[in-house]
Amino acid sequence: MSTMTVKAIKMFKTGGPEVLEYVDVELGEPGPGEILVKHHAIGVNYLDIYFREGLYPQPMPSGMGQEGAGVVEKVGPGVTHLAVGDRVAYAGRPSGSYAQARIMPADIVLKLPEAISFETGAAMMLQGLTAQYLLNDTYKVQKGDTVLFHAIAGGVGTIACQWLKALGATVIGTVGSPEKAAIAKAHGCDHTILYREEDFVARVKEITGGKGVPVVYDSIGKDTFMKSLDCLSPRGLMVTFGNASGPVPPLEVGILAAKGSLKVTRPTLTTYVLNRQLLEQGAADLFQRVISGQIKIEITDRYPLEKASQAQKDMADRKTTGSIILVP
Numbered sequence: 001m002s003t004m005t006v007k008a009i010k011m012f013k014t015g016g017p018e019v020l021e022y023v024d025v026e027l028g029e030p031g032p033g034e035i036l037v038k039h040h041a042i043g044v045n046y047l048d049i050y051f052r053e054g055l056y057p058q059p060m061p062s063g064m065g066q067e068g069a070g071v072v073e074k075v076g077p078g079v080t081h082l083a084v085g086d087r088v089a090y091a092g093r094p095s096g097s098y099a100q101a102r103i104m105p106a107d108i109v110l111k112l113p114e115a116i117s118f119e120t121g122a123a124m125m126l127q128g129l130t131a132q133y134l135l136n137d138t139y140k141v142q143k144g145d146t147v148l149f150h151a152i153a154g155g156v157g158t159i160a161c162q163w164l165k166a167l168g169a170t171v172i173g174t175v176g177s178p179e180k181a182a183i184a185k186a187h188g189c190d191h192t193i194l195y196r197e198e199d200f201v202a203r204v205k206e207i208t209g210g211k212g213v214p215v216v217y218d219s220i221g222k223d224t225f226m227k228s229l230d231c232l233s234p235r236g237l238m239v240t241f242g243n244a245s246g247p248v249p250p251l252e253v254g255i256l257a258a259k260g261s262l263k264v265t266r267p268t269l270t271t272y273v274l275n276r277q278l279l280e281q282g283a284a285d286l287f288q289r290v291i292s293g294q295i296k297i298e299i300t301d302r303y304p305l306e307k308a309s310q311a312q313k314d315m316a317d318r319k320t321t322g323s324i325i326l327v328p
């Protein structure tokens with residue numbers, strides 16, 4: 001059995017960015033259902049920070065990162081949809097994409113169309129597939145809907161903003177700074193709200209003539225959850241899909257009745273791409289929109305793999321916009 005040594009980020013305990021260690025890792029042969037991928041680019045996601053901090057627990061020591069693009073170098077027994085030399089991209093568990101190469105389950109890996117670069121592939125899979133299911137499945141956005149989407153200048157946000165415009169929606173987006181408001185506008189956002197300064201509930205009411213919106217996409221969590229409910233029209237849907245400010249505290253469900261028969265869902269990408277068919281459908285939609293230019297993937301920063309902790313620190317400090325990647 002041949003082995004190869006590669007550089008990778010590992011964590012041996014949860015904590016701040018400093019727990020991410022740049023180490024040597026030995027890779028053996030892929031087992032049944034596995035492939036060995038050599039990465040050309042690696043996606044950085046806010047989700048990685050939850051794993052680093054321990055909000056989403058995983059066994060230690062652990063790899064880091066759930067998104068990458070590269071070339072298949074080895075194929076294990078039983079893998080039929082991929083071959084050595086294929087250009088591929090993926091998003092999903094288990095963690096371990098912050099590495100020059102890795103052995104991983106083949107069932108979450110897709111062929112990357114020639115028209116999409118490795119960098120774009122690595123930047124868009126997790127955030128793009130998330131935007132895809134949120135807008136087309138969790139709540140099916142209709143032409144003419146007015147939608148509130150928080151952190152609209154971020155990775156998921158900039159993709160979702162362009163997608164919402166393509167679906168014919170009016171987009172109200174929250175942002176942390178005037179610079180981010182300009183970025184949101186450049187991606188088609190109709191109304192930007194500086195939610196660190198302005199009362200976003202009042203602004204949403206003003207923009208919608210007092211009616212509120214049928215759906216709120218909230219990845220901020222603790223700081224915005226209750227106020228987001230107040231932005232909904234009767235029977236509206238609250239999509240709480242992240243915890244950038246901390247997890248949402250337990251909810252007294254009677255509140256939903258008092259505020260107008262509201263609905264709440266807490267979706268995850270994993271349950272929307274549960275099988276190969278769903279994954280391929282979602283990815284085909286995303287790929288086609290990116291290839292046609294309808295959705296542009298904004299890579300705003302590239303960090304060397306060994307600077308992964310800096311990339312995560314910048315993201316946690318709200319300094320990044322669009323998507324950021326690691327270069328192995």
Ligand code: NDP
Pocket residue numbers: 044045046047126127130151152153154155156157174175176177180219220241242243244245246267268269270315316317318319320321322
């Ligand atoms: P982003 O690029 O959007 O970065 C997170 C943004 O959250 C920041 O830029 C910041 O934007 C905003 N934010 C608001 N409050 C805080 C805070 N207290 N600390 C830090 N950031 C804050 O990240 P991603 O695009 O990778 O992910 C966006 C969200 O979507 C994350 O919460 C992530 O967990 C969630 N997600 C959920 C998935 C699911 O299936 N459930 C899948 C993928 C992502 P600003 O300064 O404008 O407020």
